[in-house]
Amino acid sequence: MDGPATPARFTKVRAGNGLVARAGRPFGAQLSVVVTGPAGPLPGVPVSFRVVSGVAAFAGGARVATASSGPDGVAYAPVLDAGSVIGAVRVTALAAGGMLPASFDLRVVVA
DSSP, X not given: OOOOOOOOBEEEEEEOTTOEEETTSXXXXXXXXXXXXXXXXXXTOEEEEEEXXXXXXXXXXOSEEEEEOOTTSEEEOOOOBOOSOOEEEEEEEEETTBSSOEEEEEEEEOO
């Protein structure tokens, strides 16, 4: 017998899409998403933020960071460093049990 079904989880960009940072500097704001289900925001859901293109990284050079959604369903990525290469950066965020990731398109410019 199966347990109760997990409600559908949707991950939607809340803030940070389109950010621009100078090479070697951190982006000026944290990326954030809101995790929702059929009844609204879902607290306590782990969200994986993943750098999928570009050389940006989280603390310690990590390409993946995890954060949990708060009472309002919002999860904030740790500070993202732009790295040293000029160009586009794409980060995705996916809630545990989610179907489709949210995407952030960022840009690194000359320092």
